[in-house]
Each structure stands twice: as structure tokens, then as C-alpha cells.
Amino acid sequence: xxxxxxxxxxxxxxxxxxxxxxxxxxxxxxxxxxxxxxxxxxxxxxxxxxxxxxxxxxxxxxxxxxxxxxxxxxxxxxxxxx
Numbered sequence: 005x006x007x008x009x010x011x012x013x014x015x016x017x018x019x020x021x022x023x024x025x026x027x028x029x030x031x032x033x034x035x036x037x038x039x040x041x042x043x044x045x046x047x048x049x050x051x052x053x054x055x056x057x058x059x060x061x062x063x064x065x066x067x068x069x070x071x072x073x074x075x076x077x078x079x080x081x082x083x084x085x086x
Contacts, residue, residue, distance in 0.1 A: 029058020032085045037061065039079040041068060053079035 028035065034055030042050040042065065049068040054061055064083070069075025 025058060028056070033057065034062055034083045034085065036079050036081045036083075051076055051079060053083075055083055057085070 027033075034057040036053060037056050038054040040052045042052045051066045051068045053064045053066065055064065062085070064079075066079070067075035068077070070077050
């Protein structure tokens with residue numbers, strides 16, 4: 005009985021995972037996977053953001069700033085590519 009419930013749960017999880025991947029693939033959107041501060045041999049600290057899209061992984065870099073219109077303090081969780 006437990007194995008039937010586990011198999012049903014796995015099927016539902018797999019269907020939701022494929023639906024989420026297809027949504028990212030068709031919408032040209034990305035979900036944040038990793039963010040890190042890049043300061044190696046640079047005068048200005050940068051924020052490196054890695055996103056998962058339907059096509060693979062994409063990396064964007066932003067100027068690290070706690071305030072102001074130029075930089076970003078944190079990576080956006082979702083991003084849409086033009």
C-alpha cells in the first residue's frame with residue numbers, strides 16, 4: 005500500500021517538475037540558483053548571479069551596491085530575458 009502512494013507521489017512530483025521546466029523554457033525566464041560576491045582584482049565589487057533557464061544556466065553580473073540606482077544589493081530571484 006505504501007509503495008502505491010510513493011509511486012503516485014513520485015509521478016505527481018515528476019509532472020510538476022516537467023511543467024516548471026517547460027514554463028521556464030517557453031517564457032524565456034530564469035530562476036536564481038546561486039549568488040556570490042566577486043571581488044578578485046577589481047576596483048568595484050560585483051555581484052554574480054547564476055540562473056537556471058529552460059536552455060541551461062546563465063550568469064549575470066551586477067555592480068554591488070547597498071543603495072542607489074546603479075547597483076544591486078541582492079540578485080533578483082526571477083529574471084526575464086529579452
